[in-house]
Amino acid sequence: MKKVAIIGAGPAGIEAASILANQQVEVLLFEKSLNTLSNMLDKAYLFPDFSPANDLVDKLNKKLLHQQITLFTGTEITDVKKDGKEWKVIDAKGMSYIVSAVLLTSGYSVFDAKRKEELGYGIYNGVITSIDLEKMIKYNQIENSMGDKPKRIVFLQCVGSRDEKSGNNYCSKICCVTAVKQAIEVKKLLPDTDVYIFYMDLRMWGQSFEEMYRESQEKYDVSYVRGRISEAASTFDKKIQIKAEDTLLGVPLKMTTDLLVLMVGMEASCGTKTLAETLHIKGEYGFAKSLNCHLQDNETTQQGLFIAGSCKRPMGINETLADARSASVIIMDYINAMQENDK
Amino acid sequence: MSNYFSPFVLPFLFGVIALIVICLIKYIRWYKQFDRLQKTILLKNIFSLRFLSAIWETVMEALFHRKIFKRNFLLGYMHASIALGWFLLIVVGAIESELALETDKPFWIGIFYRYFIHDPQAFPNAHFFAHLMDFILLIVLSGVILAYVKSVFSRFFGMKKTSKHVVFDRFAKFSLWLIFPLRLISESFTAALYNNGGFLTQGLGDLINYSVADILEIPAWTLYSFALGTFFVAMPFSRYMHIFTEVILIFLRKWGLSENENVSGFTMYELSACSRCGICIDNCPLYKDLKLQGVQSIYFLRDLRYKRPKEEIADNCLMCMRCMAECPVGLDLMTIRRQLRNKKELDTNDNYKYIDNLQSFNSIGRVIYFAGCMSHLTPGIIDAMLTIFDKVDQKYWFMDKDKTICCGRPLMQQGFTIQASELRRKNTQLIKQSGANMLITSCPICYQSFKKEYNLPIQVMHHTEYIHMLIKSGKLKVRKDDLKVVYHDPCELGRACGIYQQPRQILKTISTLLKTKNEKENSLCCGYNLGNTVIEPEQQGEIRNAALGSLIAKNPDVIATACPMCKKAFKRATNCNVKDIAELVKENMIL
Ligand SMILES: Cc1cc2nc3c(=O)[nH]c(=O)nc-3n(C[C@H](O)[C@H](O)[C@H](O)COP(=O)(O)OP(=O)(O)OC[C@H]3O[C@@H](n4cnc5c(N)ncnc54)[C@H](O)[C@@H]3O)c2cc1C
Numbered sequence: 008m009k010k011v012a013i014i015g016a017g018p019a020g021i022e023a024a025s026i027l028a029n030q031q032v033e034v035l036l037f038e039k040s041l042n043t044l045s046n047m048l049d050k051a052y053l054f055p056d057f058s059p060a061n062d063l064v065d066k067l068n069k070k071l072l073h074q075q076i077t078l079f080t081g082t083e084i085t086d087v088k089k090d091g092k093e094w095k096v097i098d099a100k101g102m103s104y105i106v107s108a109v110l111l112t113s114g115y116s117v118f119d120a121k122r123k124e125e126l127g128y129g130i131y132n133g134v135i136t137s138i139d140l141e142k143m144i145k146y147n148q149i150e151n152s153m154g155d156k157p158k159r160i161v162f163l164q165c166v167g168s169r170d171e172k173s174g175n176n177y178c179s180k181i182c183c184v185t186a187v188k189q190a191i192e193v194k195k196l197l198p199d200t201d202v203y204i205f206y207m208d209l210r211m212w213g214q215s216f217e218e219m220y221r222e223s224q225e226k227y228d229v230s231y232v233r234g235r236i237s238e239a240a241s242t243f244d245k246k247i248q249i250k251a252e253d254t255l256l257g258v259p260l261k262m263t264t265d266l267l268v269l270m271v272g273m274e275a276s277c278g279t280k281t282l283a284e285t286l287h288i289k290g291e292y293g294f295a296k297s298l299n300c301h302l303q304d305n306e307t308t309q310q311g312l313f314i315a316g317s318c319k320r321p322m323g324i325n326e327t328l329a330d331a332r333s334a335s336v337i338i339m340d341y342i343n344a345m346q347e348n349d350k
Numbered sequence: 351m352s353n354y355f356s357p358f359v360l361p362f363l364f365g366v367i368a369l370i371v372i373c374l375i376k377y378i379r380w381y382k383q384f385d386r387l388q389k390t391i392l393l394k395n396i397f398s399l400r401f402l403s404a405i406w407e408t409v410m411e412a413l414f415h416r417k418i419f420k421r422n423f424l425l426g427y428m429h430a431s432i433a434l435g436w437f438l439l440i441v442v443g444a445i446e447s448e449l450a451l452e453t454d455k456p457f458w459i460g461i462f463y464r465y466f467i468h469d470p471q472a473f474p475n476a477h478f479f480a481h482l483m484d485f486i487l488l489i490v491l492s493g494v495i496l497a498y499v500k501s502v503f504s505r506f507f508g509m510k511k512t513s514k515h516v517v518f519d520r521f522a523k524f525s526l527w528l529i530f531p532l533r534l535i536s537e538s539f540t541a542a543l544y545n546n547g548g549f550l551t552q553g554l555g556d557l558i559n560y561s562v563a564d565i566l567e568i569p570a571w572t573l574y575s576f577a578l579g580t581f582f583v584a585m586p587f588s589r590y591m592h593i594f595t596e597v598i599l600i601f602l603r604k605w606g607l608s609e610n611e612n613v614s615g616f617t618m619y620e621l622s623a624c625s626r627c628g629i630c631i632d633n634c635p636l637y638k639d640l641k642l643q644g645v646q647s648i649y650f651l652r653d654l655r656y657k658r659p660k661e662e663i664a665d666n667c668l669m670c671m672r673c674m675a676e677c678p679v680g681l682d683l684m685t686i687r688r689q690l691r692n693k694k695e696l697d698t699n700d701n702y703k704y705i706d707n708l709q710s711f712n713s714i715g716r717v718i719y720f721a722g723c724m725s726h727l728t729p730g731i732i733d734a735m736l737t738i739f740d741k742v743d744q745k746y747w748f749m750d751k752d753k754t755i756c757c758g759r760p761l762m763q764q765g766f767t768i769q770a771s772e773l774r775r776k777n778t779q780l781i782k783q784s785g786a787n788m789l790i791t792s793c794p795i796c797y798q799s800f801k802k803e804y805n806l807p808i809q810v811m812h813h814t815e816y817i818h819m820l821i822k823s824g825k826l827k828v829r830k831d832d833l834k835v836v837y838h839d840p841c842e843l844g845r846a847c848g849i850y851q852q853p854r855q856i857l858k859t860i861s862t863l864l865k866t867k868n869e870k871e872n873s874l875c876c877g878y879n880l881g882n883t884v885i886e887p888e889q890q891g892e893i894r895n896a897a898l899g900s901l902i903a904k905n906p907d908v909i910a911t912a913c914p915m916c917k918k919a920f921k922r923a924t925n926c927n928v929k930d931i932a933e934l935v936k937e938n939m940i941l
């Protein structure tokens with residue numbers, strides 16, 4: 008049977024590996040971190056169903072216990088080359104592997120909030136990102152810079168997304184609902200804390216997102232302000248003072264808060280950017296580009312090179328998993344056709 | 351009637367008279383357009399000794415073209431050989447006629463000397479003069495040939511947009527190109543007939559058949575005279591008007607005149623002093639990095655001179671001053687650009703009613719810290735400055751911490767001069783009331799404004815000057831890091847205010863400062879200068895990347911700058927550390 012290399016053991020890579028393995032394909036799964044699911048490890052609960060992230064991590068990891076799957080952790084793929092009809096996948100140590108097809112699932116990384124210095128990340132301890140907050144929720148340690156329970160938390164949407172100045176004009180798609188999710192979780196843990204969410208517009212596009220949003224207001228008393236925060240500063244008592252404009256009321260506004268949470272957007276991960284570039288499938292903003300967004304959304308301009316998950320564009324887990332499954336079907340077709348030809 | 355007259359002199363005579371009359375009319379009209387203040391300054395200084403240094407500058411710039419030489423030897427040679435050479439032809443020709451003739455000496459005699467004076471021994475050493483005149487003519491001709499070559503090649507630089515006014519340029523240019531070859535030919539014919547030439551004209555004359563020379567002598571001198579006449583008539587309407595105007599401008603400047611808020615007679619002198627040499631095109635980031643044409647100072651001044659300025663061109667300038675640093679005539683290109691942005695008539699003053707509620711703070715014994723709007727977007731800089739103040743026990747009033755107004759310069763840049771002066775009025779009042787004795791700002795834009803547009807009774811410092819002073823006096827102790835640092839000169843601090851040394855000295859004390867390709871006056875703009883409201887963010891990015899490329903060429907550990915704007919611009923686009931000098935100093939303070 009033929010071999011397939013999958014680059015990146017996130018939800019997409021693992022799901023595809025397990026499906027292909029069940030079809031008797033030999034899978035080489037490469038992950039650059041020491042652990043699989045590197046983007047999932049510090050997540051607490053998942054939207055839209057508030058299921059513990061650990062459950063999903065465990066279930067996905069269990070799928071990897073399969074004879075046909077060889078997992079290489081701590082192995083960063085730095086180059087992929089066409090080698091006749093086959094592909095050659097090369098890791099950072101110079102080891103190379105010959106396979107019949109390659110699936111790129113190298114995923115996303117989050118926007119570096121330090122690039123928007125006006126928001127004070129990396130300067131004031133009270134300014135954190137959604138990733139930091141996710142950890143705090145997971146370990147039930149929501150604290151301000153002085154180690155006290157925060158009396159007020161302000162979320163700011165669209166940090167590094169929909170922002171011409173940071174070079175990312177697109178919407179990251181998952182941060183609106185992530186903020187709603189995190190706001191509800193904060194309220195569950197700290198019912199007396201005031202929670203404000205500053206948004207440009209709220210994009211509640213997915214199943215049960217709208218209900219979550221309504222519940223956050225009715226049941227958890229989360230307040231929403233339409234407006235973008237322009238700058239953050241520190242006050243003498245180490246709180247954060249923000250300046251914004253309430254664009255519904257048309258008035259400038261100032262507020263002090265214990266924590267300012269920046270909802271950082273999703274960008275193509277460093278692996279995605281470099282591999283998409285070397286493989287000539289670089290699309291907008293460094294994400295990998297499919298052949299056709301309707302009918303050939305897992306295929307690329309290169310025969311035998313496939314893509315799935317958030318290395319294509321921002322997406323949540325269920326969409327990622329569905330995409331991985333669809334890629335698997337296409338890869339099976341490709342391998343079967345190759346074997347037919349060989350005969 | 352003089353003995354030394356021939357009808358072919360007439361075109362020349364007509365040209366000279368036209369030239370003088372037209373120039374006088376123009377210059378008097380522009381003088382009338384001076385505003386009252388300019389006239390008072392002029393009258394006050396006109397009889398001072400400043401004219402001595404003006405004469406010196408005239409010789410160095412208008413004749414030798416020193417600044418062009420510095421930039422580009424060939425271009426310098428071209429300008430100097432024609433200007434200085436022509437000048438010498440006139441002067442030496444006048445001396446020659448002075449020596450040769452007694453009473454009947456019409457003023458044109460020097461120009462047509464060899465035609466009228468056939469005796470090669472008209473006076474002692476006349477031979478020497480013939481050779482000298484030929485030598486000078488040779489130099490002028492070499493310049494003309496260069497000009498010809500340059501014109502053929504600069505077609506590719508898009509320097510010649512055809513338009514009805516530039517017709518004068520063409521007439522003037524072609525006649526200028528013809529004058530000296532025609533003089534050579536005419537003198538050679540005469541030499542062929544009378545053996546009165548120098549090494550060049552006689553050399554050529556000896557090759558010419560006597561009877562041919564006899565027939566062609568007068569036509570050649572006539573053409574020469576026509577070329578001169580045409581040039582003189584076209585000159586005041588063409589770019590060659592710069593020849594005289596540049597000299598007058600040098601004097602006006604020495605007498606203390608400068609541009610002011612509005613287009614004035616002085617502006618008219620500046621416009622006509624532009625020789626359209628094109629040096630400003632090559633260094634303009636909009637051309638260099640974006641290939642935008644037609645917006646550079648040369649075009650802008652030309653359009654303005656011919657009274658068809660376009661608003662979008664006035665707005666399409668970064669105000670980075672790159673061209674001003676290069677301009678050999680030293681024109682005040684930024685102010686002229688701003689004059690055309692004037693949006694005074696837009697009444698937005700209602701927006702500024704709130705400023706009257708602002709309160710001053712008793713700051714006797716303190717300094718004022720004015721971070722600047724841009725620094726509020728880079729809180730790291732503010733944090734560093736406040737830490738440094740605390741460290742040296744300097745009490746301060748953080749004037750724009752909270753409720754505050756802008757220094758006014760961004761409005762000024764865009765032509766909202768009345769609004770800007772409202773802000774300046776209020777800030778001045780707040781600063782004076784506070785009783786502080788020094789103002790320190792972190793933003794070069796504010797710095798330039800406080801320093802040049804305000805008239806503050808207290809000292810104004812950029813934070814690099816202040817920190818440099820602290821380190822030098824031993825008040826602030828710092829250690830040397832093993833970081834390799836490059837320094838980016840912000841336009842508004844460097845080219846605009848001449849602060850180059852202090853930032854470098856600080857960086858040398860705390861790190862290893864690497865040299866970069868574009869330093870000081872030649873520093874590249876970061877592209878995010880507030881001056882330009884026309885170009886798109888991607889285009890700003892292109893300009894930024896060019897500047898960034900030259901900075902990171904030597905793989906520094908840190909790009910240091912002294913402007914929040916530049917810091918933000920670079921930070922968006924590189925993984926290299928970008929820091930303000932204040933932040934680096936904070937990190938290297940000895941506790
Ligand atoms: C703050 C936050 C909260 C979120 N919460 C939720 C939620 O509640 N519910 C939900 O559905 N979604 C959530 N998401 C989205 C979710 O994280 C993504 O949908 C999902 O992780 C995408 O999976 P993926 O496999 O495409 O990519 P990733 O998870 O990014 O996995 C890619 C993997 O590839 C590896 N890799 C990259 N380059 C290389 C290389 N060159 N060689 C080898 N390996 C490489 C990476 O190390 C990584 O492990 C959240 C996202 C954020 C930012």
Ligand code: SF4
Nearest residue numbers: 165168179180182183
């Ligand atoms: S999902 Fe919401 S927060 Fe995220 S980029 Fe889109 S609009 Fe902004």
